[in-house]
Amino acid sequence: MKIRIDGTPEEIEQAAHIFGPSCGPIKITKKREGGNFGYLEVDERQKIICLDCETTGLDPTEDEILSLSIVDWDGNVLLDRKYKPTRKTEWPDAQRVNGISPRAVAKCRDIWADSTEICQIIGEADEIIGYNVGFDLGFLDAVRIAPYNFGRKPRVTDTMYEFAKLQGDWDSAREDYKWYKLTEAAQIAEYEWTDKAHGSLADALACLAVQKYVDAEWRRLRGPEGIQMLYPNFRY
16 A cells, blocks of 8 residues: 655654554655655565664774674564674773673674675665664664665664654754663553663664654554644545
8 A cells, every 4th residue: 555645854753653663665755836745655564674883992993792682573582792893902981881801792793794694684664763772773884784775775764863753852952852771661651671772783783672662652643634734735
């Protein structure tokens, strides 16, 4: 089924999340008389992955990935591995947060050994979800693993920003929505952690739960009657 929706690009993107994982990539077109419209394909369930990585620091040009976890929309684990850095030998500040010591990864292989497998998982995805996902994709891009290297353009969803929009708390200093830590968002979503926070698998599963909470809340607040009230330009 193909559904046409008129509105701003942001409204059209939000509508895609209301339909959930069955919604395909969106092509937004400008109308001659002004405004935009997009068609949503909702027949076939799309492949959605949620990923998280733990690193030796915050700079993808200097720091390295210590662990990477990828799950699908149903929470099935597609990849969950630790990696030995090739340049860094210690990372005390990051270790205090993620609990990964040099000894814990001393016998692990480096991420290059799994690059083909990781590229295949990411390359087949229609949507990539993450909490502050630009951080994770930046580190993957640094080792030449990125969603745009495969001739495809999956939708990239930053759950941190989607959750911030849902909460609607405005940060006047930043002139943007207030950001919430993943632990805070998970608590509001009433998510029960499967493991300690700041592990890549635990964080990926928590992020997935928060995104599902965000989608459910938008459906409850905006659709189908609510979405017509808030966005009268929408056409189904």
